[in-house]
Amino acid sequence: MTAPAGGSRLVRIAAPAIVAVAVLAAWQGIVQVFELPKYLVPAPADVAATLFEDWGLLWRAALITLKIALAGLACAIVLGTLIAFAFAQSRLVEASFFPYVVLLQVTPIVAISPLIVIWVKDTELALIVCAAIVALFPIVANTTLGLRSVNPGLASLFRMARASRLQTLVRLRIPSAAPYFFAGLRISSGLALIGAVVAEFVAGTGGHGAGLAYQILQAGFQLKIPRLFAALLLITVAGVVLFLAMVWLSRLALGRWHESELAHES
Amino acid sequence: MDIVTAGASAGVAPPGAGRPPAVELAAVAKTYPNGTRALDPVALAIAAGEFVTVLGPSGCGKSTLLRMIAGLAAPSAGRIRWWGEGFDAVGRPGRSLAMVFQEATLLPWSRVRANVRLPLDLARADRASAERAVADALALVGLGEAAGHYPRELSGGMQMRVSIARALVTRPDLLLMDEPFGALDEITRAKLDGELAELWRRQRLTVAFVTHSIYEAVFLSTRVLVMSARPGRIVHEVAIDEPFPRDDAFRVSQRFAQACRALSEALAAASGPQ
Numbered sequence: 001m002t003a004p005a006g007g008s009r010l011v012r013i014a015a016p017a018i019v020a021v022a023v024l025a026a027w028q029g030i031v032q033v034f035e036l037p038k039y040l041v042p043a044p045a046d047v048a049a050t051l052f053e054d055w056g057l058l059w060r061a062a063l064i065t066l067k068i069a070l071a072g073l074a075c076a077i078v079l080g081t082l083i084a085f086a087f088a089q090s091r092l093v094e095a096s097f098f099p100y101v102v103l104l105q106v107t108p109i110v111a112i113s114p115l116i117v118i119w120v121k122d123t124e125l126a127l128i129v130c131a132a133i134v135a136l137f138p139i140v141a142n143t144t145l146g147l148r149s150v151n152p153g154l155a156s157l158f159r160m161a162r163a164s165r166l167q168t169l170v171r172l173r174i175p176s177a178a179p180y181f182f183a184g185l186r187i188s189s190g191l192a193l194i195g196a197v198v199a200e201f202v203a204g205t206g207g208h209g210a211g212l213a214y215q216i217l218q219a220g221f222q223l224k225i226p227r228l229f230a231a232l233l234l235i236t237v238a239g240v241v242l243f244l245a246m247v248w249l250s251r252l253a254l255g256r257w258h259e260s261e262l263a264h265e266s
Numbered sequence: 267m268d269i270v271t272a273g274a275s276a277g278v279a280p281p282g283a284g285r286p287p288a289v290e291l292a293a294v295a296k297t298y299p300n301g302t303r304a305l306d307p308v309a310l311a312i313a314a315g316e317f318v319t320v321l322g323p324s325g326c327g328k329s330t331l332l333r334m335i336a337g338l339a340a341p342s343a344g345r346i347r348w349w350g351e352g353f354d355a356v357g358r359p360g361r362s363l364a365m366v367f368q369e370a371t372l373l374p375w376s377r378v379r380a381n382v383r384l385p386l387d388l389a390r391a392d393r394a395s396a397e398r399a400v401a402d403a404l405a406l407v408g409l410g411e412a413a414g415h416y417p418r419e420l421s422g423g424m425q426m427r428v429s430i431a432r433a434l435v436t437r438p439d440l441l442l443m444d445e446p447f448g449a450l451d452e453i454t455r456a457k458l459d460g461e462l463a464e465l466w467r468r469q470r471l472t473v474a475f476v477t478h479s480i481y482e483a484v485f486l487s488t489r490v491l492v493m494s495a496r497p498g499r500i501v502h503e504v505a506i507d508e509p510f511p512r513d514d515a516f517r518v519s520q521r522f523a524q525a526c527r528a529l530s531e532a533l534a535a536a537s538g539p540q
């Protein structure tokens with residue numbers, strides 16, 4: 001099957017778009033036909049109207065959540081790659097500390113975020129710490145695996161050339177690890193957002209530092225269900241935007257050589 | 267490392283004159299920690315200018331032998347000398363090693379040019395002379411046009427040529443080749459064998475070559491060592507007294523067939539009743 005690239009691209013965009021339009025139309029229709037109250041199930045038109053009316057509030061909240069998620073992700077990247085480098089340098093280090101990274105991963109963030117909020121005085125910083133903890137593991141695990149997954153022939157070549165540890169790291173290990181790192185990054189970007197939202201639910205912010213989770217909580221208390229839906233929509237959009245940004249970064253870094261990024265070749 | 271000295275024009279002394287062998291193995295054996303005997307004591311010497319092929323069935327320890335010569339594995343018994351000295355001297359001018367592996371083992375994220383330049387970069391050679399050496403090496407394997415391509419854009423045979431260029435770029439005094447054409451189709455393999463024979467002759471290389479192909483061994487070598495399977499040991503040695511350049515006419519000649527039969531019988535005797 002060799003469909004022209006343009007046609008398949010049209011299908012990739014058009015097909016899900018048609019599904020979205022159909023679902024929204026059905027939703028709108030059902031709400032109107034059965035006259036469902038707004039505080040139970042708002043129609044898409046209501047959500048759109050709220051999004052427009054409350055745009056200033058919601059947009060600010062979305063930016064705050066996104067900022068926390070991104071800061072958490074950045075911390076996770078820096079810390080995660082440093083940990084991965086340490087693990088890759090020595091099996092002993094990895095054996096000693098890996099269980100504790102796993103421990104951090106399996107402990108639900110909901111359970112430890114109150115503690116973090118108590119320990120870290122600044123609320124925003126506490127939320128960033130929570131997001132970073134959730135996003136850390138995929139980066140550590142993937143990058144460590146990547147740093148170890150060096151072609152044995154190339155490793156022999158570097159040994160025969162008497163390459164220094166640094167040369168081997170920069171010219172062989174890091175490029176070899178890049179595809180693994182970016183795979184981890186895609187997972188972590190979504191997790192960072194989840195971490196930011198969940199931590200805000202638990203910690204509670206309030207005032208002008210309030211993110212989308214706070215808006216959802218408030219909207220729930222006040223039965224402003226259309227606003228709740230609008231905030232939910234923005235969280236989803238933020239997640240998709242983050243994911244696409246990571247895909248773009250990955251393509252930028254690996255596009256010219258790695259199989260995963262080589263689009264359609266015969 | 268000695269790089270980019272004008273190789274073709276320099277008045278080189280006759281190969282091997284007054285120098286210790288490029289590599290000399292005395293009772294070298296390899297036993298793995300789990301007790302597997304990969305290689306029984308082996309003695310061999312390769313003089314400068316020779317093309318020595320180690321021929322044997324899969325798993326006979328011939329790759330292990332080559333890896334020990336490359337310094338990638340340590341013998342569990344015996345002694346290896348490179349140009350009459352220990353491994354510490356390897357890499358000094360006139361004592362350089364290079365290896366070509368079973369696969370092309372190129373950096374997929376680097377273009378052909380950077381791949382070939384890698385050994386010079388690792389040795390911190392200066393950029394301008396390195397670029398000249400890369401251009402020369404690529405020209406030797408007929409790939410001057412492909413310098414800007416990524417390895418994945420090349421065929422298997424071309425990738426292997428890049429790998430050979432990368433080995434030649436340092437002008438190695440001993441070139442080790444571990445079944446370099448084993449993964450290629452028959453036609454490409456014959457073509458690359460012919461090119462390698464020419465390279466060896468013109469560049470006055472010293473080559474230690476490992477293969478399980480009798481035809482390849484006869485076509486390329488000045489001397490063939492036959493190894494038996496586990497535990498590996500050298501059981502037979504045949505000099506191929508055919509002048510170079512060798513061409514396709516040699517492949518279909520009576521002498522070629524005779525040499526192949528002699529090696530085939532030696533291999534059969536070494537393998538024992540199957």
